[in-house]
Amino acid sequence: xxxxxxxxxxxxxxxxxxxxxxxxxxxxxxxxxxxxxxxxxxxxxxxxxxxxxxxxxxxxxxxxxxxxxxxxxxxxxxxxxxxxxxxxxxxxxxxxxxxxxxxxxxxxxxxxxxxxxxxxxxxxxxxxxxxxxxxxxxxxxxxxxxxxxxxxxxxxxxxxxxxxxxxxxxxxxxxxxxxxxxxxxxxxxxxxxxxxxxxxxxxxxxxxxxxxxxxxxxxxxxxxxxxxxxxxxxxxxxxxxxxxxxxxxxxxxxxxxxxxxxxxxxxxxxxxxxxxxxxxxxxxxxxxxxxxxxxxxxxxxxxxxxxxxxxxxxxxxxxxxxxxxxxxxxxxxxxxxxxxxxxxxxxxxxxxxxxxxxxxxxxxxxxxxxxxxxxxxxxxxxxxxxxxxxxxxxxxxxxxxxxxxxxxxxxxxxxxxxxxxxxxxxxxxxxxxxxxxxxxxxxxxxxxxxxxxxxxxxxxxxxxxxxxxxxxxxxxxxxxxxxxxxxxxxxxxxxxxxxxxxxxxxxxxxxxxxxxxxxxxxxxxxxxxxxxxxxxxxxxxxxxxxxxxxxxxxxxxxxxxxxxxxxxxxxxxxxxxxxxxxxxxxxxxxxxxxxxxxxxxxxxxxxxxxxxxxxxxxxxxxxxxxxxxxxxxxxxxxxxxxxxxxxxxxxxxxxxxxxxxxxxxxxxxxxxxxxxxxxxxxxxxxxxxxxxxxxxxxxxxxxxxxxxxxxxxxxxxxxxxxxxxxxxxxxxxxxxxxxxxx
Numbered sequence: 001x002x003x004x005x006x007x008x009x010x011x012x013x014x015x016x017x018x019x020x021x022x023x024x025x026x027x028x029x030x031x032x033x034x035x036x037x038x039x040x041x042x043x044x045x046x047x048x049x050x051x052x053x054x055x056x057x058x059x060x061x062x063x064x065x066x067x068x069x070x071x072x073x074x075x076x077x078x079x080x081x082x083x084x085x086x087x088x089x090x091x092x093x094x095x096x097x098x099x100x101x102x103x104x105x106x107x108x109x110x111x112x113x114x115x116x117x118x119x120x121x122x123x124x125x126x127x128x129x130x131x132x133x134x135x136x137x138x139x140x141x142x143x144x145x146x147x148x149x150x151x152x153x154x155x156x157x158x159x160x161x162x163x164x165x166x167x168x169x170x171x172x173x174x175x176x177x178x179x180x181x182x183x184x185x186x187x188x189x190x191x192x193x194x195x196x197x198x199x200x201x202x203x204x205x206x207x208x209x210x211x212x213x214x215x216x217x218x219x220x221x222x223x224x225x226x227x228x229x230x231x232x233x234x235x236x237x238x239x240x241x242x243x244x245x246x247x248x249x250x251x252x253x254x255x256x257x258x259x260x261x262x263x264x265x266x267x268x269x270x271x272x273x274x275x276x277x278x279x280x281x282x283x284x285x286x287x288x289x290x291x292x293x294x295x296x297x298x299x300x301x302x303x304x305x306x307x308x309x310x311x312x313x314x315x316x317x318x319x320x321x322x323x324x325x326x327x328x329x330x331x332x333x334x335x336x337x338x339x340x341x342x343x344x345x346x347x348x349x350x351x352x353x354x355x356x357x358x359x360x361x362x363x364x365x366x367x368x369x370x371x372x373x374x375x376x377x378x379x380x381x382x383x384x385x386x387x388x389x390x391x392x393x394x395x396x397x398x399x400x401x402x403x404x405x406x407x408x409x410x411x412x413x414x415x416x417x418x419x420x421x422x423x424x425x426x427x428x429x430x431x432x433x434x435x436x437x438x439x440x441x442x443x444x445x446x447x448x449x450x451x452x453x454x455x456x457x458x459x460x461x462x463x464x465x466x467x468x469x470x471x472x473x474x475x476x477x478x479x480x481x482x483x484x485x486x487x488x489x490x491x492x493x494x495x496x497x498x499x500x501x502x503x504x505x506x507x508x509x510x511x512x513x514x515x516x517x518x519x520x521x522x523x524x525x526x527x528x529x530x531x532x533x534x535x536x537x538x539x540x541x542x543x544x545x546x547x548x549x550x551x552x553x554x555x556x557x558x559x560x561x562x563x564x565x566x567x568x569x570x571x572x573x574x575x576x577x578x579x580x581x582x583x584x585x586x587x588x589x590x591x592x593x594x595x596x597x598x599x600x601x602x603x604x605x606x607x608x609x610x611x612x613x614x615x616x617x618x619x620x621x622x623x624x625x626x627x628x629x630x631x632x633x634x635x636x637x638x639x640x641x642x643x644x645x646x647x648x649x650x651x652x653x654x655x656x657x658x659x660x661x662x663x664x665x666x667x668x669x670x671x672x673x674x675x676x677x678x679x680x681x682x683x684x685x686x687x688x689x690x691x692x693x694x695x696x697x698x699x700x701x702x703x704x705x706x707x708x709x710x711x712x713x714x715x716x717x718x719x720x721x722x723x724x725x726x727x728x729x730x731x732x733x734x735x736x737x738x739x740x741x742x
Contacts, residue, residue, distance in 0.1 A: 024196055025091025026498045030489060031200050031213055031507060032087050039207045040424045040482065040510045041551055049206055050084040056548065057099065057202040064135045064241060066150050067106045070142050076102075087203075096199035097192070104187060109144070110151050111184040117152060118173050123159045125611035131157040133241065134605035156609055158281075164313030164614060175279055183282045197505070208510045209547035210484050215505040232293045233300065233320045235261070239285040243268065243305075248398060248451065251354030252330040253323070260318040263451070264307025264540070267292070268315070271301040294322050308594075310621030311614065312607065330354050332371060334378040336385055336643040336655065339699035342706065348389040348698055349382035350691070351375060356400030356408065356455040371400070372407030374647055379411065379440045381650040389443040389698045393691070395473070399454030399480070406431050409459045411439035413468055417559045419458045420515040421483065428515075430559055443566075443701050447694050448473035448529060450537040453480045457522040458514060464527060465518045467564045470574070470701060471529040472694050474537050479544035481523030482551060483512035513551070519558040523551050530571055531578050531697060533690050534591050539599050570704045577700050578693065587689045590628055632687075 032045050043049060054076075062068050079086070079095045086092040131153055132138065141147035155176065162172040193215055200213035234253015235246050243266040249256040270291045271277040280288045292300055301319050305312055332353045338345040356371045382390065399405075406418045410433030419431045446460050446469045457477045463469035489504040514522050524544050532538075544550050582588045608614055641658045649656055 022091075023498075023504065024093045024192075026493060026496070027196075027489060027504045028087050028093050028200060029091040030492060030496070032084075032203065034487065034492075034507055034509070035204060035207050035211065038424070038487070038507075038509050038511070039211055040513055041208065042424055043207065045084045045088060047081045047084065050082065051080050052206045052549075053083050053203050054080045056206050057096070057199060059548075060198050060202045060205075061100065061103050063239075065138050065140050066135060066147070066154065067103060067110065068140055069106070069144065069147055070140050072102055072106070073140070093196060093199065096195055100190070100195045100198075104184075106147075107184050107187055110147075111180040113148055113151055114155055114180045115177060117155055118177055123156060123163075123169075125156070125160055125163075125609055125614075127610065128613075129153070129156075129609045130606045131609055132606050153609075157607065160609055160611060160614065161313045163611070164311065164618070165315045179279045179281055182279070186284055186287055204507065205548055208482070208549055208551050209544075210480075210482055210508070210510050212508040213505060214486075214508060216503045232289075232322055233261070233302075234323075237267070237285065237289060237292075239288075240266075242282040244280055244283070244285065244288045246307075249396070250330070251396060254320045258318070258320055260320070261302070261304060262307060266305040266307075267302050268305060269303035271303075273299045273301070277301070277303065296322055296324060298322050310625060311618040313614070313618070330357060331647055332374045332378060333647065334382060334645040334650075336382065336387065336645060337640065337695070339389075339695050339702070341388075341699050341702045346389070346699070346702060347385060347387045348391065348695065348702075349378075349385075349387040350391045350393060350695075351378055351382075352393045353397055353408070355397055356402075356404035356459075358401040358404050370407065371404040372411065375408050376411055376439050377647060377650045378645060381645055383440065385655065387442070389445070389702055390440060391445045391447055391691075391694055391698060392469070393447045394452045394456045394460060395447055395449035395690070397452055397456040398478075399456060402431065402455060402458070402483075405455035405458045406433055409433060409462050410435055412441075412444055412463060413466055414438060416466070416561045417517045418462045420517070420519075420556065420559060421512045422515060422556060423512050428556065443698065443705060444469040445694055445698050445701065446471050446473075447690065448477050448527065449535070449690075450474050450476070450478060450540075450542045452527075453478035454514075457481065457527050458516070461516040461520070461522055461527045464530070464567075465516050465563065466561065467567045470531070470567050470571075470697070471527060472531045472697055473529040473533060473690075474535040475532055476528050476543070477522070477526035478542070479522065479524045479526035479550075479553075481514040481521045481526075481544075481553075482510045483514070484508050485511045510551070515556050517559055517561045519555045521553050521555065524553040530567060531575050533578075533693060534582065534588055534595060535690070536591070536595060536598055539595055539602060541602070569708070570701060573704055574697055574700050578697050581693060581696060585689070585693075586631070587687060588693075591689070 036042060036045050058068060058073065076095070076099055079099075083095060086095065141150050158176055158179075159172055162175060163169075167175070197213060197215035204211040204213050232253075233255040234250035234257075235255045236248040236250070237244050238247045239245070246255075246261060246263050246265045246267070248263060249261070255261045267288070268281050269277045269279050270288070272291075272294070278291065280291065292302070294300060299319050299321050301317065303315055303317050305314060306316055309316075332351060334352070335350040337348060337350065339348050340346075353371060353375060358370045379390070402419070409418045413433060415433050415436045417430050417432050420428050421431065422428045444463070446463060448456065448460050448471060452460065452473070457480070460469075460471055460477065464471050486506050486508050488506045493504055516522065526543070608617070643655045643658050645656070
């Protein structure tokens, strides 16, 4: 139990709501106490934590380290080791507002200087100067003169970006003037509550990146998100280097369905139907999100910098119709296709599971709607069509219901432990599949990516521990191995006898940690695949490790379970064959070139401010893209036959009309791993190289299993062919045995 003793000044009315200052003091002290005592890894809010909090608050306001001066931090240095005392003893939140006031002062100075330069300076780009794109660890300017030099260089970078995107000088000046003025005015409109929310969120992030303080406004946004009633484009956005960046796309949402926008794209401008475009570079994320949201059925026009643009000056305009993301558009679905095995084409299934969903509201209407039930139905349909292997695609699955993750895992194993969860007291709870039935016993490959997170990591990790499935994918999954819970502060305030006029908000707290049956946490490390595939995501800044203050990876005691022997005997051969194919495949050779280029940009994140050099670099990159398009267009067209099976079709006899192109058959383009522009769909074949290689790996797996069956038969044992042929049984060392105790 956390008790809150009021230490603030008792002057003022004895009854009724607290004043704004006293309410802030009470909320701040309560938040600090709860974080100390309830967050999973907890820790005392002491001088060390105070120092981290001090730095985190400055980072929250000025992540690019170009607004505050070194002298500002020195002036406020007395807070560095005293924020803990100020908050815990008296609830003093004045540092938040004093530091924010200085932030506004520096922001005003930058805006005024930008106006002066735009009015007087002749912007020329013939010199060989460069601009550093990544200032996360850069030194802050020593004084105002050094700051002005940095601000000027940043403005020149922005001007050249607009110039290379074919804007006229007067348009560029107008755009940049409005950008700086809007940025300043937006921050000036921040009220006391909004500053307070940034301050306490900075404190929560010192404990771990998934704990947050949510003020009244943010709680409203959170409630909307959880109910999936938000009308927008169906994308998760974050602020990065002043840009609004696409972090994830909601399966079935307008953005994913359009195929026009993808993860990593940066939104630089927004226009409502019939209205002028608004530049959103350097706009606070909440304001940018509000502009993108809107009434259902209305159109929003976005200007984006594509993630794979040859130059950051590239702009692309797209239009999306806002809509509510329905559960139906996020349902699992399957593809029936074939792979060559020993000169014969064998049928295999691909199940695309976008999330571990569970619609409890719908359960009251027509039965429990769940990922487990839907995947089970698709498996039954694939079995009826006599598939000999299945790929479970989790590349875009960011998680969902823990119960559903356990349920889907249980479709592939006999009963046994799936995941362990440990709370802050060290108590471990084991989530177990208790159903001894197995929905599918044949060869299974799970395809993952850096975006596979949380519940996806539980399923992939458990099947890897059991040696039940071959895990194929990018270098690791996301690495989010924690559980959060939302705790409203209002009841605790009332218990302490502290009425407030408005909702004091809530805390989103990390309360538990996930561990796999063998004892390894999925936190930070994620699930490392058995076979790695090259990907830009392998070097991009994606994953738990890129967040501030992530919890560490660790291990606990394993729980008893019976591993199978389905993967290790075949893994050396499967890995070798895959590596040879990847080395020979032109698409992968191009991808490896792109990876090398991305590595260079990450290791040396500078951009030239020489216009001629930038134009040459851009033209060279465009020629490279065109050469690849021509090479793809010259290839023989894809003649492979595929059948898409939705849940509605799974109940029907027979198969739908086939299609010869797996990628373009997906209406939401989730299978386009390389995210080629849909406008080029008719000009060149669209190939999901990760999925194609995974199918080849599955074909090799089937061939290796068949060879083992043949060798078993030659040795005088009963021949057995793995798969779903009811007339034959797999060898005993390749299946789990239900009569044995776990």
